[in-house]
Amino acid sequence: AQSVSQHNHHVILSEAASLELGCNYSYGGTVNLFWYVQYPGQHLQLLLKYFSGDPLVKGIKGFEAEFIKSKFSFNLRKPSVQWSDTAEYFCAVKSYNFNKFYFGSGTKLNVKP
Amino acid sequence: GAGVSQSPSNKVTEKGKDVELRCDPISGHTALYWYRQSLGQGLEFLIYFQGNSAPDKSGLPSDRFSAERTGGSVSTLTIQRTQQEDSAVYLCASSLDRAGETQYFGPGTRLLVL
Numbered sequence: 001a002q003s004v005s006q007h008n009h010h011v012i013l014s015e016a017a018s019l020e021l022g023c024n025y026s027y028g029g030t031v032n033l034f035w036y037v038q039y040p041g042q043h044l045q046l047l048l049k050y051f052s053g054d055p056l057v058k059g060i061k062g063f064e065a066e067f068i069k070s071k072f073s074f075n076l077r078k079p080s081v082q083w084s085d086t087a088e089y090f091c092a093v094k095s096y097n098f099n100k101f102y103f104g105s106g107t108k109l110n111v112k113p
Numbered sequence: 114g115a116g117v118s119q120s121p122s123n124k125v126t127e128k129g130k131d132v133e134l135r136c137d138p139i140s141g142h143t144a145l146y147w148y149r150q151s152l153g154q155g156l157e158f159l160i161y162f163q164g165n166s167a168p169d170k171s172g173l174p175s176d177r178f179s180a181e182r183t184g185g186s187v188s189t190l191t192i193q194r195t196q197q198e199d200s201a202v203y204l205c206a207s208s209l210d211r212a213g214e215t216q217y218f219g220p221g222t223r224l225l226v227l
Contacts, residue, residue: 004155034215044204090155099144099163100171101216105123105155 002027004093013081014112021076021107023065023091030096033074036050037038047089050074060106061085083113087094115139116157117219119205125225134190134222138207146208146216147180147190151201159203162188195226 007022025031035047047058055067065076074091091104118137126132138141147159158172162182173179177195182188192199202223206216 002189006155043220044206046215046217074122092156099161100158100169101146101156102158103148103156105153 002093003103004091004102004104006091006107008107010108012110015083016080019078019081021089023074025072025093027095033067034092035076035091037087049063081111083111086111117205117207117217119219120220123223127227129194132195134203136188136205139217142207142209144208145182145188146206148204149201150204164182197226200224200226
């Protein structure tokens with residue numbers, strides 16, 4: 001079975017610091033990759049996704065992620081975080097041939113103003 | 114409405130009681146998913162409906178859990194003889210049934226079993 005690992009469970013940063021959240025998955029075939037975000041009191045929403053093509057994906061609010069196939073990774077980055085980025089971030093993987101999504105355990109990001 | 118809706122938003126029940134959780138997907142979305150999110154855990158896949166095909170029930174944790182989707186739209190997740198470990202947030206998501214399509218999540222039902 002596929003699995004998704006998010007190594008950082010809780011990250012605390014000051015505003016303007018750079019962010020990188022790790023995501024690794026275990027599946028050898030073609031995958032679709034997603035980052036979802038859950039802001040306090042809100043439901044999960046898509047931040048960005050990789051389907052095919054350019055492995056560097058840009059999403060909303062200045063986030064980007066890079067798909068590195070050889071490392072089975074899809075790390076999320078943002079050059080300068082804001083207080084409003086405080087949220088929980090989930091990485092998800094879907095194999096190309098199946099519609100089941102596998103989610104990581106999430107990373108809680110706390111940005112101090 | 115434009116998004117996925119779920120009801121109730123909160124449910125408190127006693128151990129041993131049955132509960133039903135409802136999900137209204139986005140109109141036109143043929144794929145529907147149920148997940149469970151326990152405290153400090155990621156999203157645990159429960160069941161997936163795809164159009165008129167047989168659902169993928171591989172994530173249901175026990176035979177106390179069942180789900181149905183009527184008319185290809187509304188779905189109900191039923192938990193029989195609830196246990197305290199069933200306490201969690203139950204999330205529903207829907208999508209167009211095409212490769213690479215984004216899932217849209219509902220707000221969830223927070224279930225507490227006393």
